[in-house]
Amino acid sequence: MILKLKLKRVRQLCESTRELRFETSDRKNLDYEAGQFYRFSFEDNEGLFQRSYSLGNLDDLYGPYLDIVVSKVDGGRATQLLFNAEPGLKATVTGPHGRLVLPADKPRHLFLVATSVGVAPYLPILQKLKNEAYERVDLFFGVRNREEFIYREFLTKYAENHSFFNLKLCISREDAKEEYEHRGYVTDLLKKEDPSPEGTIFLVCGNPKMVEDVWSYLTSKKFGGPQVITEKYVFARDKTVASTKLTEAQKKLIEEELQKYS
Numbered sequence: 662m663i664l665k666l667k668l669k670r671v672r673q674l675c676e677s678t679r680e681l682r683f684e685t686s687d688r689k690n691l692d693y694e695a696g697q698f699y700r701f702s703f704e705d706n707e708g709l710f711q712r713s714y715s716l717g718n719l720d721d722l723y724g725p726y727l728d729i730v731v732s733k734v735d736g737g738r739a740t741q742l743l744f745n746a747e748p749g750l751k752a753t754v755t756g757p758h759g760r761l762v763l764p765a766d767k768p769r770h771l772f773l774v775a776t777s778v779g780v781a782p783y784l785p786i787l788q789k790l791k792n793e794a795y796e797r798v799d800l801f802f803g804v805r806n807r808e809e810f811i812y813r814e815f816l817t818k819y820a821e822n823h824s825f826f827n828l829k830l831c832i833s834r835e836d837a838k839e840e841y842e843h844r845g846y847v848t849d850l851l852k853k854e855d856p857s858p859e860g861t862i863f864l865v866c867g868n869p870k871m872v873e874d875v876w877s878y879l880t881s882k883k884f885g886g887p888q889v890i891t892e893k894y895v896f897a898r899d900k901t902v903a904s905t906k907l908t909e910a911q912k913k914l915i916e917e918e919l920q921k922y923s
């Protein structure tokens with residue numbers, strides 16, 4: 662499915678992170694599963710290019726809006742465009758893509774593991790979980806410092822109001838102060854918790870190195886592949902994103918759509 666979009670709103674979440682709300686051109690409602698991502702096509706002075714972003718919709722899950730949470734990368738092409746973007750910026754998307762979604766059979770214990778903007782797909786997932794009577798859900802959220810604790814208000818309130826949910830903020834460069842804070846990486850806390858594979862499912866998203874470390878640890882603990890669902894935020898030039906590459910026909914269609922639209 663190809664959708665045409667216009668940038669509607671920009672919010673700076675912290676120095677390195679922006680939330681951008683795009684609206685579908687004909688206010689068409691979204692059809693995706695919480696946790697999935699879209700592949701965006703943008704146009705800058707050098708021409709068309711594509712990047713993938715998870716949907717981080719929090720207050721309107723299935724309306725005409727695509728909310729994405731973007732982290733600044735030095736010298737990055739999308740960073741240059743999106744960190745200078747004003748409402749009205751045009752884009753197209755294909756999707757939804759991805760397997761980072763709630764499992765069909767509810768596990769006894771669900772772990773959500775993220776670093777930085779890897780928390781984005783868990784925002785709609787947490788909204789969905791409100792109606793799904795899970796026994797226990799733990800979010801391990803890795804940041805370098807408290808400034809990077811995006812969606813703090815939503816996550817701390819959610820933890821206060823939902824007894825099934827435990828928030829664990831892993832801070833690598835500052836000491837822990839709050840009850841929910843832990844000094845170190847998400848992998849350090851995971852090893853301390855020593856989870857049992859019995860009735861447990863993991864969703865893991867963000868920095869590729871963290872995702873690989875968590876995967877290696879869990880498989881060494883006899884977790885089976887289907888119990889650990891991962892999404893790596895690999896860079897666009899990395900060959901591992903080839904599975905979401907567009908066909909020549911799709912590329913042509915997007916180019917035509919963007920031209921019509923500009």
Ligand SMILES: Cc1cc2nc3c(=O)[nH]c(=O)nc-3n(C[C@H](O)[C@H](O)[C@H](O)COP(=O)(O)OP(=O)(O)OC[C@H]3O[C@@H](n4cnc5c(N)ncnc54)[C@H](O)[C@@H]3O)c2cc1C
Nearest residue numbers: 712713714715730731732734737738739740894895896897
């Ligand atoms: C499935 C999927 C979902 C994704 N979802 C999100 C999301 O929700 N939010 C988000 O911010 N990003 C997400 N990404 C990453 C995103 O697609 C871009 O790669 C990212 O925004 C950087 O793009 P850029 O054009 O600014 O940098 P590029 O122009 O692609 O890269 C510039 C330079 O920086 C290096 N580089 C790129 N990214 C990083 C990095 N993170 N750390 C260090 N060096 C880097 C590159 O190797 C290159 O040398 C996702 C990626 C995938 C595959």
